[in-house]
Amino acid sequence: MRKLALFLLPLLGACAAVPSPSGPAPSRPSAAPPPQQVRPAPTTQAFRAPRIMNMPGLESVIGRNETALANLFGAPRLNVKEGDARKLQFVGEACVLDIYLYPLEPRGEPSATYVDARRASDGVDVDRAACVRALRR
Template sequence: MTRAVIFGTALLLAGCGEAAPRPAVLPAPVARPIPTNGLERVMGQSAAELTRTFGTPDADVREGNARKLQFKGPICVLDTYLYPSKSGGESTVTYLDTRQPDGSPIDRASCVAALARRGGGK
């Protein structure tokens, strides 16, 4: 009988503890549009339009239906990513990335403006 009392007391005490906390339910991430202010010369442009604006690309990389054109200057490096439209039209820039020649970050619009000032050539 003593064992039953000890066991019953242990069960009662175990029930007095705090319930395990429920894991927090996080909302689904919301896709935030990337600001394009100052990037009108690049976003939505074709490879031919980019070449007219920035000159001959320093790199032209194709992977599947995607294409990356890279333009370098003394101030920054601009990587433009072109993809075909859903309707199968000409590939245009849908994303871009910028950095200083040493890899440090730089404002995207500032880089585009600096490279455009090259006058379409090096």
């Protein structure tokens, strides 16, 4: 019987009521952050003029629009538009030429501002001006 009483003792303890604290609960200062002003998102971004590459041998490319570049190199293999910018890619046996066009003024026509060139066979960077010469019609 004693063993049974010892066995039931923990079960009885679990059923016991826990006394509630007397009196009001201690007050805690509010930890809520002060309200912040919410600024509405701008509807249009301010125009930021692009940097224009200035390298010898690229004078026939920098500043030209898409039509002028197509007249110089033929139809581009890629013509990617992203927002108001463009990327034209021209390919030949010697190299791959990527030309990036951005508007020079708000709502202006995109013009070539940056040129990148690499070998067609393995993608290693090559002289940009030499690639322009190799791909000209």
